[in-house]
Amino acid sequence: MENKIKVLIAEDLEPIRVKYAYYLGQCPEIELTGSVSSGTEAVSAALASPPDIILMDIEMETKDAGIRASREILASLPDIKIIILTVYEDDELIFSAFQLGVCDYMLKNSSNEEIISGIKAAYEGRSPIRPEIAGKIRSEFKRVKTYETSFLYMLNLLASLTVTELDTLYLLSSGHTRADICAIRHVEMSTVKSQIHSILHKFKKKSISEIITSTEDLHLLELVIKNRPE
Structure with a gap:
């Protein structure tokens, strides 16, 4: 891959944020552009230096902070690919996210390989409709x-x-x-x-x-x- 994939992490739990940052930093095809802990910060970071991909936690400062941030970001920067991160499968919130235009969602306990694979797929515009998403x-x-x-x-x-x-x-x-x-x-x-x-x-x-x-x-x-x- 000639250009590195620019990724922004938005996650309020520091241990998870640090874990993602570490493993993404091990991938030569990915460049971490930022790591923030709230939806508000995610919006500011994305508008200041637009990444290719955002790993967006749904629940940060509020239960739907990630949804709100995604809506605001995509309204200004529709080409950004957003992957929603969640600890549980809340069908209503996840479907709301897809309606906004996010390209994928992953559980936070997904393997590092799954996260990186999802980032690459989103960047290449081939985010799959996985069975669980199709079912929802x-x-x-x-x-x-x-x-x-x-x-x-x-x-x-x-x-x-x-x-x-x-x-x-x-x-x-x-x-x-x-x-x-x-x-x-x-x-x-x-x-x-x-x-x-x-x-x-x-x-x-x-x-x-x-x-x-x-x-x-x-x-x-x-x-x-x-x-x-x-």
């Missing part, structure tokens, strides 16, 4: 697809309610009792019970609380109420 991406797509399916399903069910049924469900979700609804809407208890029975039938549920929980999780009920025609 598939899981995320499945989660998103499930959410979309659930969202549309629940939206269709809400659309099947009459205006009075929708009002009743909304009042129940707002903490009002059946007696409250009778007073608010000036109707008999038998009317409210009939509407609740109809709602349960349409949703194929035994409890109104199940329906309320589902609509709250998807933030749907208020959306439907606010956007319904007058």
Whole structure:
């Protein structure tokens, strides 16, 4: 390799930082440009002297300091390759990192050979979609697809309610009792019970609380109420 790969280490634990610096220093193809202990310092170091690769710890001064730093660095220097370092596989944080544009992630207990191999692969633009990463991406797509399916399903069910049924469900979700609804809407208890029975039938549920929980999780009920025609 004609040009050395310039690497910046961002890791808040000094023993790990020193270990990485030592082993990277043994590789003739790599030049260590800096070693910092926070996301803030990582941003400053990267902007002052842009490296080719950054080994970025996710959790430093804050739980997501590495994510925040990566976002800021890539906004100004999109060609920098960032490899996320983590002690555990937090799917949500890791997927957030990939969405930002980081090119790889590695566990901190990866072997020195794996770290160096990952750096070289990232530099050459051939960061592999390793099985564990592919699995996380598939899981995320499945989660998103499930959410979309659930969202549309629940939206269709809400659309099947009459205006009075929708009002009743909304009042129940707002903490009002059946007696409250009778007073608010000036109707008999038998009317409210009939509407609740109809709602349960349409949703194929035994409890109104199940329906309320589902609509709250998807933030749907208020959306439907606010956007319904007058």
